[in-house]
Amino acid sequence: MSITAAAPAISIPAPVAGKGYWRLVGERLARDKVTLVVAAILLAVILVAIFAPLITAHDPYVGRVANRLKPIGTPNHWLGTDEVGRDLWTRLAYGSRLTLLTGVTPVIVATLIGATLGIVAGIGGRVVNTLVMRTMDVFYAFPSVLLAIAICGVLGSGVRNMILSLTIVFIPPVVRVSESVTTQVRSLDFVEAARATGASLAMVIRHQVIANVLSPILVYATSLVSLSIILAAGLSFLGLGVAPPNAEWGSMLNALRQSIYVNPVNAALPGLVILITSMAFNLMSDGLRSAMDVRLPR
Amino acid sequence: MLVYALVRILYTIPILLGVSLIAFGLIHLVPGNPLDLLLPPEAPKELVDQIKAKYGFDQPLYIQYFTWLGRVAVGDLGNSVFTGEPVREQLISALSNTLVLAIPAAVLGFALGIFLGAVAGFNRDTWIDKLASAIAITGVSMPHYWGAIVSVILFSVILNWLPATGMGPSGGLPQSWEDVTHMILPVATLSLIPMGVISRLVRATVLEINGQEFTAALRGKGLRRKRIIYHVLKNAAPPAMALMGLQFGYLLGGSILVETVYNWPGSGQLMNLAIFRRDIPVLQATVVVLSFFFVLINLSVDVLQAAIDPRIRR
Numbered sequence: 344m345s346i347t348a349a350a351p352a353i354s355i356p357a358p359v360a361g362k363g364y365w366r367l368v369g370e371r372l373a374r375d376k377v378t379l380v381v382a383a384i385l386l387a388v389i390l391v392a393i394f395a396p397l398i399t400a401h402d403p404y405v406g407r408v409a410n411r412l413k414p415i416g417t418p419n420h421w422l423g424t425d426e427v428g429r430d431l432w433t434r435l436a437y438g439s440r441l442t443l444l445t446g447v448t449p450v451i452v453a454t455l456i457g458a459t460l461g462i463v464a465g466i467g468g469r470v471v472n473t474l475v476m477r478t479m480d481v482f483y484a485f486p487s488v489l490l491a492i493a494i495c496g497v498l499g500s501g502v503r504n505m506i507l508s509l510t511i512v513f514i515p516p517v518v519r520v521s522e523s524v525t526t527q528v529r530s531l532d533f534v535e536a537a538r539a540t541g542a543s544l545a546m547v548i549r550h551q552v553i554a555n556v557l558s559p560i561l562v563y564a565t566s567l568v569s570l571s572i573i574l575a576a577g578l579s580f581l582g583l584g585v586a587p588p589n590a591e592w593g594s595m596l597n598a599l600r601q602s603i604y605v606n607p608v609n610a611a612l613p614g615l616v617i618l619i620t621s622m623a624f625n626l627m628s629d630g631l632r633s634a635m636d637v638r639l640p641r
Numbered sequence: 642m643l644v645y646a647l648v649r650i651l652y653t654i655p656i657l658l659g660v661s662l663i664a665f666g667l668i669h670l671v672p673g674n675p676l677d678l679l680l681p682p683e684a685p686k687e688l689v690d691q692i693k694a695k696y697g698f699d700q701p702l703y704i705q706y707f708t709w710l711g712r713v714a715v716g717d718l719g720n721s722v723f724t725g726e727p728v729r730e731q732l733i734s735a736l737s738n739t740l741v742l743a744i745p746a747a748v749l750g751f752a753l754g755i756f757l758g759a760v761a762g763f764n765r766d767t768w769i770d771k772l773a774s775a776i777a778i779t780g781v782s783m784p785h786y787w788g789a790i791v792s793v794i795l796f797s798v799i800l801n802w803l804p805a806t807g808m809g810p811s812g813g814l815p816q817s818w819e820d821v822t823h824m825i826l827p828v829a830t831l832s833l834i835p836m837g838v839i840s841r842l843v844r845a846t847v848l849e850i851n852g853q854e855f856t857a858a859l860r861g862k863g864l865r866r867k868r869i870i871y872h873v874l875k876n877a878a879p880p881a882m883a884l885m886g887l888q889f890g891y892l893l894g895g896s897i898l899v900e901t902v903y904n905w906p907g908s909g910q911l912m913n914l915a916i917f918r919r920d921i922p923v924l925q926a927t928v929v930v931l932s933f934f935f936v937l938i939n940l941s942v943d944v945l946q947a948a949i950d951p952r953i954r955r
Contacts (some may be wrong), residue, residue, distance in 0.1 A: 375912070388836075409703060420670045420769055438818075477655070478659075480656055480659075481655075481659030481660060481662075481663065481954035482663075484656050484657075484659070484660045484932050484935060484939075485894070485928070485932050486659065486890050486893065486894025486895055486931065486932070486935050487891070487894075487895070487937065488891065488894055488895035488897065488898075489894035489895065489912075489928060489931055489932070491705040492897055492912065492916070492926075493664075493667060493912075493924065493928045494667070495917075496912075496916035496924060497921075497924070523954050539841075542771075543685070569781075569782055573782075573783075573784045573785075576784060577784060577786055577898050580786050580898065580901075581897070581898065581901060582914060583916070593784075596786070596787060596790070600790055603790065603793060604798055605792050605797055607798055607799070609789065610796060611658075611787070611790060611791055613787075614784055614787025614791070615787070615789060616783045616785060618779075618782060618783055618787060618945075620771050620786060621782040621783075621784065622778060622779065624782075625778055625781060625782045626778065629778075
């Protein structure tokens with residue numbers, strides 16, 4: 344389990360004029376079959392989450408105990424049923440909502456905060472940089488899972504606390520990546536040139552810095568989503584996140600874990616969808632990385 | 642080199658202080674009084690005051706912090722509010738149980754990761770590369786608690802080859818074959834993530850180094866493939882080592898989910914128990930000690946890296 348942003352070393356892609364660059368990225372993505380397939384999978388997961396009530400025939404919270412742990416392929420329950428007889432497909436479809444929400448939200452919030460802090464640290468003077476980066480070092484001293492579990496454990500279970508704890512965990516690595524790319528961009532010739540021609544600091548930040556640090560930060564954030572989904576589902580799995588009977592993949596996996604001797608296939612299903620979704624985000628990040636020509640951390 | 646090491650060691654002091662501050666602050670994250678966690682709301686006032694005094698909660702916050710820090714510095718981690726026993730003994734036993742899994746898992750994961758990454762990198766775009774990369778991405782995308790469940794389903798429920806949960810009869814270091822059988826599944830599961838992460842890094846680094854001029858020069862010089870591989874891997878070592886340090890730390894701190902599935906009495910399970918019992922001293926101590934280890938591991942990796950690669954010492 345890792346936030347793999349150990350000291351990131353990022354090369355800035357050759358600066359290309361705004362529109363041309365994004366068009367180039369789009370063309371490269373369109374030629375990348377793996378990324379296209381992965382994008383289709385992610386789109387499907389999102390559509391399932393949005394239209395869950397339309398594509399399922401059962402109530403996610405109601406089941407008949409007489410119907411419990413029916414195998415895959417049972418008439419009327421094509422993915423079988425769970426430990427209290429609820430339709431598993433319905434539960435998984437509804438579960439994608441909370442799983443995506445708790446997995447994606449921390450990364451979005453952490454990216455907004457982290458990128459701002461990182462850019463400020465990269466552009467600001469030595470004092471600001473030291474202040475921000477050394478504070479982040481302290482957070483880096485905790486293994487990420489440990490910190491998330493400790494914060495969530497103290498704050499108490501629940502969706503809000505889980506999102507909060509994961510956000511805190513993801514801010515430091517985003518700050519590091521953003522600071523590192525900002526420092527590199529700042530020393531490039533075209534920024535000097537802009538300053539020399541009289542552009543204000545605000546203009547340089549807007550046109551030169553942000554335009555050029557956006558791709559690496561975006562690529563890095565996509566790779567974090569995969570980890571975030573695993574961790575969020577993991578917190579629920581431990582009973583620290585979404586509480587039953589709410590449908591969420593991690594807590595479903597935990598509940599079904601007791602049934603591995605009765606119906607192992609059903610018991611493993613929620614984890615399989617976590618794996619597929621997390622892998623899709625990882626591959627998406629890989630695809631974006633090569634399309635945007637970004638070299639990311641090690 | 643010595644100067645670098647010294648500076649690096651000195652630098653960990655403020656980091657450790659920061660870590661202790663956060664771990665201490667954890668209980669004050671809770672809205673209201675930290676005692677609310679320990680006592681039922683209907684507890685009589687005398688009892689509340691008595692406990693307040695016992696745990697020092699009647700003192701100002703900074704005095705509480707320094708008292709706590711002073712005790713932690715000399716190895717006194719306090720007593721569990723649940724069992725009343727010293728946290729230190731519990732933590733030492735739990736941590737050694739975690740190490741029994743983490744060390745072999747790290748060795749296995751790193752060895753497989755380096756092998757897969759190197760094989761993929763040196764055979765770029767062949768089916769070998771694709772297979773190795775597919776294994777690696779599965780490793781990094783796998784929810785390891787699910788991997789644990791699937792391995793139990795396969796090897797315990799269906800095949801009945803290995804025990805599903807628990808530690809062997811000896812406890813602590815494995816002393817019999819039976820002890821070892823209890824370790825196989827958790828170690829294999831824990832090794833998956835470091836395997837994937839290291840493999841991806843090694844592959845990327847090998848590709849990068851292969852594209853540099855000096856490897857072309859080595860080839861031009863007529864060096865045999867084996868020697869070239871040696872040179873490339875030697876150059877790929879420092880970044881891989883940094884990542885291994887981090888990964889080992891994650892194995893210590895992140896084993897909580899896997900330990901839960903395998904019912905392994907390690908530091909993760911201790912922490913899990915502490916959370917559900919609201920046993921703040923145990924939780925605090927686990928966080929501080931694990932982070933302390935994590936900082937030390939990263940420190941030694943940094944120094945070791947600098948010893949290998951003079952460029953880092955600049």
